[in-house]
Amino acid sequence: MNKLFNIFGNPVSHSISPLIHNYTIKSLDIDACYTRIKLNDGAKIREKFFDLNITGANITVPFKEDAYRTCDEICGIAKDIKAVNTIIKKKGKLFGYNTDAPGFYETIKDIKDIKKILIIGAGGTARAISIYLRKKSYNITILNRSKHRLKYFEKEGFVTYSWDNFNKYDFDMIINTTSAGLKDEIFPIDEKILLKIFANSKYAIDIIYNKQTPFLKLAKKNNLSVKDGKDMLIFQAILAFEIFFDFKYKKEDIEKYMFEAISIV
Numbered sequence: 001m002n003k004l005f006n007i008f009g010n011p012v013s014h015s016i017s018p019l020i021h022n023y024t025i026k027s028l029d030i031d032a033c034y035t036r037i038k039l040n041d042g043a044k045i046r047e048k049f050f051d052l053n054i055t056g057a058n059i060t061v062p063f064k065e066d067a068y069r070t071c072d073e074i075c076g077i078a079k080d081i082k083a084v085n086t087i088i089k090k091k092g093k094l095f096g097y098n099t100d101a102p103g104f105y106e107t108i109k110d111i112k113d114i115k116k117i118l119i120i121g122a123g124g125t126a127r128a129i130s131i132y133l134r135k136k137s138y139n140i141t142i143l144n145r146s147k148h149r150l151k152y153f154e155k156e157g158f159v160t161y162s163w164d165n166f167n168k169y170d171f172d173m174i175i176n177t178t179s180a181g182l183k184d185e186i187f188p189i190d191e192k193i194l195l196k197i198f199a200n201s202k203y204a205i206d207i208i209y210n211k212q213t214p215f216l217k218l219a220k221k222n223n224l225s226v227k228d229g230k231d232m233l234i235f236q237a238i239l240a241f242e243i244f245f246d247f248k249y250k251k252e253d254i255e256k257y258m259f260e261a262i263s264i265v
């Protein structure tokens with residue numbers, strides 16, 4: 001029986017998840033396909049899931065919290081993050097997972113000399129990454145433009161700063177989780193402040209993928225090791241694929257095909 005998978009989001013036309021999942025499905029000779037569905041209302045995820053007889057789905061902006069609310073059971077780290085990016089249907093029930101956070105961790109776990117991390121941005125992805133990295137014993141500080149989004153992090157016990165009161169420049173790694181630089185050529189914070197931070201740091205990561213953002217270009221110019229969001233995208237997809245197919249296929253094979261797929265974009 002042909003199984004249907006998809007990504008829900010809005011916008012969703014730019015997503016390369018269909019490409020990497022379909023390439024891997026075909027390479028592993030699985031009878032399934034993966035499509036994209038644009039939704040106007042996140043409250044419709046459940047209805048669509050059952051109406052179209054979908055087996056599993058990824059969820060992207062802005063529906064990860066709707067997805068969390070719509071599942072019958074929440075698994076693993078998604079319970080702490082309170083956002084779901086992967087759903088699977090089993091025996092008529094929806095199970096929700098978050099693979100963004102462990103996907104990000106996969107991209108940095110082999111770097112040994114990092115302890116203090118500055119996360120710029122306080123959106124959904126910053127929440128996922130900060131909660132997960134703290135569980136892995138990293139020391140996390142959050143810096144965001146607006147104050148209101150910091151409330152969640154304050155409640156969770158993180159050290160937080162907004163642009164007004166930021167005064168700390170001592171981090172091993174800086175992660176940009178804002179969308180500054182995605183469709184424009186701007187920095188996520190003032191360039192002078194970034195330069196002060198970079199002067200004491202070794203690594204810079206931008207979770208935006210397939211683009212050298214101004215943030216990454218500046219970090220590189222200041223001799224930091226840099227990485228964009230491509231690896232995170234692939235690793236969250238590998239973990240989702242394993243969940244979709246109940247861990248039936250070898251992780252090394254999934255990884256090989258997904259990296260092959262992204263290299264042809």
Ligand code: NDP
Binds near residue numbers: 177
């Ligand atoms: P959210 O909308 O939840 O959060 C956006 C954050 O960016 C907020 O903290 C916002 O700050 C900040 N921001 C937006 N514009 C600016 C700006 N011009 N200057 C400074 N700060 C700004 O987004 P997500 O967390 O869901 O996603 C963020 C980015 O991560 C997107 O670019 C997305 O494409 C990428 N992403 C990549 C993934 C991957 O696999 N590589 C996975 C998921 C996301 P404020 O509170 O002040 O508005």
